[in-house]
Amino acid sequence: xxxxxxxxxxxxxxxxxxxxxxxxxxxxxxxxxxxxxxxxxxxxxxxxxxxxxxxxxxxxxxxxxxxxxxxxxxxxxxxxxxxxxxxxxxxxxxxxxxxxxxxxxxxxxxxxxxxxxxxxxxxxxxxxxxxxxxxxxxxxxxxxxxxxxxxxxxxxxxxxxxxxxxxxxxxxxxxxxxxxxxxxxxxxxxxxxxxxxxxxxxxxxxxxxxxxxxxxxxxxxxxxxxxxxxxxx
Amino acid sequence: xxxxxxxxxxxxxxxxxxxxxxxxxxxxxxxxxxxxxxxxxxxxxxxxxxxxxxxxxxxxxxxxxxxxxxxxxxxxxxxxxxxxxxxxxxxxxxxxxxxxxxxxxxxxxxxxxxxxxxxxxxxxxxxxxxxxxxxxxxxxxxxxxxxxxxxxxxxxxxxxxxxxxxxxxxxxxxxxxxxxxxxxxxxxxxxxxxxxxxxxxxxxxxxxxxxxxxxxxxxxxxxxxxxxxxxxx
DNA sequence: ACACTCAAAATTGTATACAAAATAGCATGC
DNA sequence: GCATGCTATTTTGTATACAATTTTGAGTGT
Numbered sequence: 001x002x003x004x005x006x007x008x009x010x011x012x013x014x015x016x017x018x019x020x021x022x023x024x025x026x027x028x029x030x031x032x033x034x035x036x037x038x039x040x041x042x043x044x045x046x047x048x049x050x051x052x053x054x055x056x057x058x059x060x061x062x063x064x065x066x067x068x069x070x071x072x073x074x075x076x077x078x079x080x081x082x083x084x085x086x087x088x089x090x091x092x093x094x095x096x097x098x099x100x101x102x103x104x105x106x107x108x109x110x111x112x113x114x115x116x117x118x119x120x121x122x123x124x125x126x127x128x129x130x131x132x133x134x135x136x137x138x139x140x141x142x143x144x145x146x147x148x149x150x151x152x153x154x155x156x157x158x159x160x161x162x163x164x165x166x167x168x169x170x171x172x173x174x175x176x177x178x179x180x181x182x183x184x185x186x187x188x189x190x191x192x193x194x195x196x197x198x199x200x201x202x203x204x205x206x207x208x209x210x211x212x213x214x215x216x217x218x219x220x221x222x223x224x225x226x227x228x229x230x231x232x233x
Numbered sequence: 234x235x236x237x238x239x240x241x242x243x244x245x246x247x248x249x250x251x252x253x254x255x256x257x258x259x260x261x262x263x264x265x266x267x268x269x270x271x272x273x274x275x276x277x278x279x280x281x282x283x284x285x286x287x288x289x290x291x292x293x294x295x296x297x298x299x300x301x302x303x304x305x306x307x308x309x310x311x312x313x314x315x316x317x318x319x320x321x322x323x324x325x326x327x328x329x330x331x332x333x334x335x336x337x338x339x340x341x342x343x344x345x346x347x348x349x350x351x352x353x354x355x356x357x358x359x360x361x362x363x364x365x366x367x368x369x370x371x372x373x374x375x376x377x378x379x380x381x382x383x384x385x386x387x388x389x390x391x392x393x394x395x396x397x398x399x400x401x402x403x404x405x406x407x408x409x410x411x412x413x414x415x416x417x418x419x420x421x422x423x424x425x426x427x428x429x430x431x432x433x434x435x436x437x438x439x440x441x442x443x444x445x446x447x448x449x450x451x452x453x454x455x456x457x458x459x460x461x462x463x464x465x466x
Numbered sequence: 467a468c469a470c471t472c473a474a475a476a477t478t479g480t481a482t483a484c485a486a487a488a489t490a491g492c493a494t495g496c
Numbered sequence: 497g498c499a500t501g502c503t504a505t506t507t508t509g510t511a512t513a514c515a516a517t518t519t520t521g522a523g524t525g526t
Contacts, residue, residue, distance in 0.1 A: 008298045008479065033507065044481045049508090050286050057290035065241050066487050066508050081385040088321045152314040156389065241509065266477065277511045282478090299478050299517055471524085479516075489506070496499085 009043050014051040016041060021060050021071055024166045028073040032061065059163050074167055076219045082160055083212035087205050089157050090141060094188060094204035096148035098197040105147045109189045112140050116182055133178070134169055140185055144192070144204075168215065177214055184210065242276050247284040249274060254293050254304055257399045261306040265294065292396050307400055309452045315393055316445035320438050322390050323374060327421060327437035329381035331430040338380045342422045345373050349415055366411070367402055373418055377425070377437075401448065410447055417443065 017037065020026045034045045034052070041048070052069050055061045063069040074082075097105075119125070119133040138161055145154040184207040191200035250270065253259045267278045267285070274281070285302050288294045296302040307315075330338075352358070352366040371394055378387040417440040424433035 010479080011298075035507075045508090046480055046482090050283065053283050053286040054290050057287050063508095065244075067489095068507065078385065081383045084325075084383060085322070085386055085389065088325055089318070092317075092321055150314045150317060152311065153318055156318065243509080268477075278478090279510055279512090296478095300519095301477070467526105469524105469526085471522105473520100473522090475518105475520075477516105477518075479514105481514080482512085484509105484511080486509070487507085489504105491502105491504080493502085494500085496497105 009047040010050045013037070013041055013043060013047045014054055017051050017055060018058075018060065018162070021055070022162055022165050024169065026071055028071045028166070030071050032069050032071060034068075058159060072163070074163070076216060076223060079164070079167070079215055079219060080212070082164055083208060083215070086157070086160055087208040087212075089153060089160070090145070090208050091201045091205040093145040093148040093150065093153050093157060094192065095197040095201035096150060096153075097144045098192045098195055098200040100149045101147050101192050101195075106189075106193045108143060109140065109147075109192065112136055112143065113186055113189055116140075116185065120178065120182060131169060137181060137185060138165060138168065140189075144188075147192075168211075175214055175218065177210075180210065181207075242280040243283045246270070246274055246276060246280045247287055250281075250284050250288060251291075251293065251395070254288070255395055255398050257402065259304055261304045261399070263304050265302050265304060267301075291392060305396070307396070309449060309456060312397070312400070312448055312452065313445070315397055316441060316448070319390070319393055320441040320445075322386060322393070323378070323441050324434045324438040326378040326381040326383065326386050326390060327425065328430040328434035329383060329386075330377045331425045331428055331433040333382045334380050334425050334428075339422075339426045341376060342373065342380075342425060345369055345376065346419055346422055349373075349418065353411065353415060364402060370414060370418060371398060371401065373422075377421075380425075401444075408447055408451065410443075413443065414440075 017026075026032060034048050037051075038045045038048045052061060052063065056063050056069065060072055061069045062072050101109075115136050116133055119129050119136070122129055142154070142158055142161060145157040148154065184203065188200055188203045188207060191203055250259075259265060267281050271278045271281045285294060285296065289296050289302065293305055294302045295305050334342075348369050349366055352362050352369070355362055375387070375391055375394060378390040381387065417436065421433055421436045421440060424436055
């Protein structure tokens with residue numbers, strides 16, 4: 001997970017809070033107070049405040065003046081927007097990666113695929129192992145963006161993935177389209193290794209659209225269910 | 234310029250600092266100390282620190298622990314990256330805008346074009362009026378992104394434009410391709426008003442590539458000149 | 467003249483104290 | 497019983513004090 005402990009408290013608090021949010025330990029919609037976090041991490045409020053500022057800029061929490069911070073809740077529309085952008089950025093990054101990947105890069109991607117396969121092959125695996133597979137699958141996209149060589153593109157894509165990761169986890173965990181994603185990842189990596197930028201990009205865009213459809217279908221079902229309950233009462 | 238004075242000091246400081254950086258009052262590469270800014274704005278260091286945190290997240294300043302903040306300096310490569318992303322995002326946003334624009338939106342765009350024309354027609358205009366024209370030209374892209382309806386896309390594009398705006402200003406001010414940009418803007422707005430998403434997107438992408446070429450050519454010339462001087466000494 | 471060391475100054479990082487505002491709870495009136 | 501208004505508590509916003517670290521510069525020795 002690349003859990004780097006920086007030398008300043010502010011960075012530690014930022015990393016810790018971000019991890020708690022991304023992994024869903026602090027669920028979306030929950031109110032978070034400075035004193036609370038400061039006490040939990042045994043630091044003063046100052047570094048906590050600065051961490052909140054950065055998280056707000058990341059879009060992971062939203063804060064209104066004098067009303068504190070709330071872990072950002074995504075609605076269906078925000079997901080639609082995020083995936084729309086991801087299709088553009090991820091597609092382009094994958095094209096670039098196909099043109100720029102060194103042998104070491106290709107080996108790295110193949111290793112991540114193998115790790116996914118290994119985790120998928122475990123019989124009667126627990127949620128922990130499912131989470132791990134999802135995480136490696138998401139990291140694959142981060143690494144591809146890194147290989148693209150466009151640092152800004154990499155940063156922006158990571159930002160979007162961070163914002164969605166928790167939802168992707170908790171939602172997709174119950175879906176059974178895992179093998180599809182694995183196959184698509186394998187195809188993308190293949191195209192990159194073959195240096196076929198055009199094919200890699202097309203595959204990546206289709207993959208993002210597929211993920212979007214899965215997530216949106218689930219969220220829509222949830223929403224419909226809530227409406228049904230509301231009408232019934 | 235949409236100069237909104239928020240109710241908290243932190244936001245005011247953030248806006249003020251951002252404006253100073255974006256307009257080049259604080260030139261790129263210059264070191265900025267907390268005490269300095271705090272004194273200039275007659276506030277304590279606390280809100281200044283928080284503003285810095287956000288600006289760092291925006292990429293407008295870069296800070297290393299215990300070494301303070303420096304206004305981010307863009308090199309040629311960062312511009313290449315930024316324009317590469319802008320081509321994707323701006324192109325897509327323009328496509329969306331062509332499909333989503335209401336009559337009020339179209340009127341707004343046409344008004345901005347007219348304002349550009351008016352500023353361009355002023356005889357013997359000063360730098361101030363040139364700046365204004367550039368600013369409206371950049372704002373046009375922000376507004377198009379807003380009309381697209383994708384809030385996240387709008388936010389990301391504004392972030393990129395903010396980072397580049399100062400450079401675009403100071404560099405392009407000396408170029409004479411203004412009429413080209415005006416004509417391209419007019420064509421884009423025409424396509425949007427006609428509801429021709431495909432054409433609007435294509436035009437927008439070509440326009441971004443054109444801007445990129447202009448900026449990169451200037452920066453390259455500068456860089457070559459510096460190298461020439463270095464070799465001569 | 468140059469390099470090196472050590473101390474002093476400046477600057478950031480953190481904690482805490484105080485002020486302002488919002489929320490919550492209670493009491494009062496209808 | 498419910499709504500309304502006030503107070504009390506909680507929580508954020510800002511300022512300031514202190515600690516830690518980096519930078520600067522003077523001074524000394526070679």
